[in-house]
Amino acid sequence: MPLLDFIRYHQHLTGTKTGCNEGDCGACIILAGELQQGVLVYRSWTSCLTPLGNAHGKHIVTIEGVNMLPALNPIQQAMLDNSATQCGFCTPGFVMSLAGFCLDRKAPTTRNAIAAIDGNICRCTGYKSIERAAAVVATLLTSRDNEEPALFAAERQILPEYFTSIKERLKSLITSLNGELNPPPDSHPCFVGGGTDLYVQQPEALQEHPIRFLLGQEMLKGITREDTRCVLGAAVTVSDLLESPVMQHYFPALENYLQLVSSTPIRNMATIAGNFVNASPIGDMTIFFLALDTTLELSDGHHTRTLPLRELYKGYKQLHKNPDEYITRCWFELPGPDTGFHFEKVSKRTHLDIASVNSAISITMAANLISEVRIAAGGVGPVPMLLTDTAAFLRGKAPGTATIKQAYAIAQLEITPISDARGTAEYKRLLLEQLIKAHFITLFPSLQVELLL
Structure with a gap:
């Protein structure tokens, strides 16, 4: 069952609210704490999309768990003092997100506090009063320096004193646990990572189905550099990508890209492999990694095989994958000094929205000519697409205005967008042209004046 149902209907902790049940509103946000290589880490999660099994081995904190009765805690007091609550339904979620900010290692700036919500x-209520409350919370942390966030928050009475004991309690809990949660043998389980899409689409069916939980498996975690490759575990989350020194080094604009992907709680839960196998034609991470020519490793528990990500999709929501297989890891060649990368996304809302069209490009130059290029596009066909004909045309050419405009025309022949709630087919064709233009303007600034005319 979803963690939210367990919290409300089994534990009777009704401060955590049921809102959209799609991970959008944040009324159900809780904190999940776990030990990562001996370090206590807390993440905000939307409990409506969290399978209960993903709480295994973690400290789950609801709004009741941050209360410091009879007084309000400083986060709650900041909300009150700044008139940042009206009906109050959404307030527990905001408080929990800001509590997560207090337990995070990010710099205690107003910008980061606002990003946490x-x-x-x-x-x-209106957001300005909430932003003022967030700014007050940020000031509570200014003297933290390198102190462990949970200890600092408890010692400064920002959060309850029991947070000082959680690290040791989690160590004891992990010692007492008997491995991972696994369904009975030969039960043909459904594989679940973060659950952020599955629990939107089929929550009732999942409650009746044996599940193998992948998010907590250590063997599926980690981002490492191996020679010229970057290797990622299948359970790596979008937030893990954002915090990875390897990804930050090779993709300096990564934070700008990933701010366009959902929201902090969803990024904390959503796995890259889950985005791949979800097979959405507009999967943001799928488009990102398609442009990097990523290779997948799949396992059925007995045998493994490799498959290029570009070959995973054979039709709308159809995969070249057996039901008993799951992705264990993936890898791609790290970009060299002559390779540029860029990701773009257009959606009705800037944040917390699915794309109308998204696109990514990887382009390698040699002697002022394009030696290699891959352009991935989503929202313009039944599957996430690599524009292979467009790339073939661009290879060996200089990135001039006439060449790029011809590339637009070829791209239009490769795509088959449909009209739907995210826009008409004609609009999506125009968007892809604009996103390709944005790629080249970003990577080759000298083209800006010509391409914008």
């Missing part, structure tokens, strides 16, 4: 929606 990017997965929360308030329908009646």
Whole structure:
């Protein structure tokens, strides 16, 4: 069952609210704490999309768990003092997101405090008062330096004193646990990572199905550099990507790209492999890694095989994957000094929205000519696409205005967008042209004046 149902209907902790049940509103946000290589890490999660099994071995904190009765805690007091609550339905989610900020290792700036509540929606108060409250919370942390966030928050009475004991309690808990949660043998389980899409689409069916939980498996985690390759475990989350020194080094604009992907709580839960096998034609991470020519490793528990990501999709929501297989890891060649990368996305809302069209490009130059290029595009066909004809045309040519405009025309022949709630087919064709233009303007600034005319 979803963690939210367990919290409300089995533990009777009703401060955590049921809102959209799609991970959008943030009324159900809780914190999940775990030990990562001996370090206590807390993440905000939307409990409506979290399978209960993903709580295995973790410290789950609801709004009741940050109360410091009879007084309000400083986060709650900041919300009150700044008139940042009206009907109050969404307030527990905002408080929990800000509590997560207090337990995070990010710099205690107002900008980061506001970013922590990017997965929360308030329908009646107005956000300026909430932003003022977030700014107050940021000031509570200014003297933290390198102190462990949970200890600092407890010692400064920002959060309850029991947070000082959680690290040792989690160590004891992990010692007492008997491995991973696994379904009975030969039960043909459903594989679940973060659950952020599955629990939107089929929550009832999942409650009746044996599940193998992948998010907590250590063998599926980690981002490492191996020679010229970057190797990622299948359970790596979008937030893990954002915090990876390897990814930050080779993709300096990564934070700008990933801010366009959902919200902080969803990024904390959503796995890259889950995005791949979800097979959405507009999967942001799928488009990102398609442009990097990523290779997948799949396993059925007995045998493994490799498959290029570009060959995973054989039709709308159809995969070249057996039901008993799951992705264990993936890898791609790290870009060299002559390779540029860029990701773009257009959606109705800037944040917390699915794409109308998204696109990524990887382009390698040699002697002022394009020696290699891959352009991935989503929202313009039944599957995430590599524009192979467009790339073939561009190879060996200089990135001039006439060449790029011809590339637009070839791209139009490769795509087959449909009209739907995210826009008409004609609009999506125009968007792809604009995104390709944005790629080249970003990577070759000298083209800006010509391409914008």
